[in-house]
Amino acid sequence: MAVIAAFVLNAGLNFVLGLILAKLLGPADFGLFALATAGAIVLNTVLFEWLRLSATRFYSGRVRIDEPWIRHGLDRAYALVGLGLIAAAAVSLLVDSDAGAEGRGAVLAGTMLAALGNGVFDYHAALARARFDGRLYLGLVAVKNVLAFAGMAAAAWYLAHPAWVLAVAGLSCLLSIVILHRPLRDPATPLARDRMGTTWRLFMTYGLPLIAANAVYQLMPFLNRSVIAVHADLAEAGYFALASDVTGRSLTTLGTALDLLLFQLAVRAEEFEGRAAAEAQVGRNAGVVVALLLPCAVGFWAVLPALQEIVVPEAYRGPFVLYAGLLIPGLFCLSMMFFAINPIFQIRRRTLPVIAAAGVGLAVNAAGLLVLPTMFGGAGIALAQTLGLVAAFFWLAVRALTGPDRLHLPWREIAASAAACLAMGLALAPFRHLAPGLALATCLPLGIGLYGILVWIFDIAGLRGHVLARFRPVCPAPAE
Structure with a gap:
């Protein structure tokens, strides 16, 4: 905790x-x-x-x-x-x-x-x-x-x-x-100087493919902000940057926190129980990630107009909602890649497919930059980034979820999470454009309460059991 x-x-x-x-x-x-x-x-x-x-x-x-x-x-x-x-x-x-x-x-x-x-x-x-x-x-x-x-x-x-x-x-x-x-x-x-060369080679073989992919994903917003700065000005790049940063942090912060704990659980499972146990843990982790990140994306979309009016500086209002709304799907897919799909390749130490997925995303993003800005202006650049990230996610998901060594996911839990989030989104949609304070005061408790009730009733991703385990008193072992 x-x-x-x-x-x-x-x-x-x-x-x-x-x-x-x-x-x-x-x-x-x-x-x-x-x-x-x-x-x-x-x-x-x-x-x-x-x-x-x-x-x-x-x-x-x-x-x-x-x-x-x-x-x-x-x-x-x-x-x-x-x-x-x-x-x-x-x-x-x-x-x-x-x-x-x-x-x-x-x-x-x-x-x-x-x-x-x-x-x-x-x-x-x-x-x-x-x-x-x-x-x-x-x-x-x-x-x-x-x-x-x-x-x-x-x-x-x-x-x-x-x-x-x-x-x-x-x-x-x-x-x-x-x-x-x-x-x-x-x-x-x-x-142990004699082990340094072997140790560094181990690090490079494992880590370099992952950092090459991550560098591409970091290059995409850098490229897109640069294109906006060239075609418009630095102020427009600032509008895009604030929307991208706030949206990205809103969707990836919890995922990163979960990954910090969940991936270490998979590593520990491999250390003590073997590779099969680690892969099973990765599958369970993916169900938890979806169950917690998908409602964050839906909830962020619901409170976006109110968030702009209350916390975003006045000079950034207007472009903030436009850019953030377009970036949500792509940044959610990026979170799914990092925290639900990538871990299976990390556990197997076969990380080259992650580079290929990043290359697909960059290619789609670049192709979008050639066409979409002339049609939609700055919004076209946001669309290009989203399309690139969505393409990368689907490419990597196909690699992980097909074939004889496919990752086995808890599909029932994922479907239940999606259905609960759809119900939450439909319930919150009528309140999006109320006065900002009223919208936040309505959407936050309503969304959390509705999704929480559905998670509790159907025990989505086993979250009810995890909560009960945290508060269940520990019984002392019986005396010999």
């Missing part, structure tokens, strides 16, 4: 921080900040994600004691990549030193520092989760978020330039690691 609590905290503060930065920086600077942030995410994905994924797959409480070379290999790989990134940031500053914080070199250096900080933080957070140390993970997330919230908001207010905000974002992540470095350490053991 600490993992879920940490992610709720992280999501809530990031959501509020994004709105504050949008207001303080203004549409044009926020558009530049959004482009740089997308670039930082791509850098983080390309440089560090293969190592973070390897940590979640190969590190555990047992490995921490019995196979210390796994942690040694991870630490040294992070150090080498991080030093290279710091050197590149310093070169960027030196080359464009005359322009100061307003220059492209400063923005590029800030982007690199943000990528470094996020990469190192995500790695240490993954280590805490792999050890099932929920208190450490919660503390790490809390410290980072407090530092980032205060520092980034202050930088946007006093320094008023994206380069400073990006730099503070990276520094806050690194400082949180320094503050909690003692509990994050492993027991001191001699370095």
Whole structure:
């Protein structure tokens, strides 16, 4: 539960921080900040994600004691990549030193520092989760978020330039690691230098296909925002960025929190019970993911107009609802790929199909950019992204769910979730365009209550049993 609590905290503060930065920086600077942030995410994905994924797959409480070379290999790989990134940031500053914080070199250096900080933080957070140390993970997330919230908001207010905000974002992540470095350490053991080469090859074989796919998915919004900036202006890119960021976080935050826990359960099942048990756990996990993420997508659509009027800065209203509404289906499909389909390829260590799916998505997105913007303007770019993500999802789903080694999903649970969400959507639709406060006050309790009742009655994805198990008193073992 600490993992879920940490992610709720992280999501809530990031959501509020994004709105504050949008207001303080203004549409044009926020558009530049959004482009740089997308670039930082791509850098983080390309440089560090293969190592973070390897940590979640190969590190555990047992490995921490019995196979210390796994942690040694991870630490040294992070150090080498991080030093290279710091050197590149310093070169960027030196080359464009005359322009100061307003220059492209400063923005590029800030982007690199943000990528470094996020990469190192995500790695240490993954280590805490792999050890099932929920208190450490919660503390790490809390410290980072407090530092980032205060520092980034202050930088946007006093320094008023994206380069400073990006730099503070990276520094806050690194400082949180320094503050909690003692509990994050492993027991001191001699370095097994002869195992480093084998360990790094294991990480690359497993992680590089996944990060190549993730880089493509991060490249898509970066490409789309750039196209909007070129065809319209940075302000329009800012409108698109805010809608994309808010929608993406609304649909993926819970999924990421679930994946942090559910995938580790599958890894532990393989470690103690074998591959078949791990694959069965992945199938059950997929049912839970659908049962919890699909109502989030429907509920977000229902409250979108009210959300715009209450929390979105005035300068972004209008385009926000347009872009967010068009992006919901694609971002939901992206969540399903990441949290329901990808894990089966990760457990099997056969991750190449994930790259192929990303390639299909990028090709469809690019084809859409050639046609749709001339027909629908900025909305066409949002449509192109959604079509690309939907195509990638269906391609990967076919690979996972067909053939002799197909993943067995709980189709009854998934159908029940879909039916319950349809009932919830139909019930909420008449209230979407009420006055904003009244719409939220009506839709939130009605949607949660209706879906919750249906889940409880039909025990969708076994969620009723999970809830009862949390509150069922533990009976002491009988005395001998």
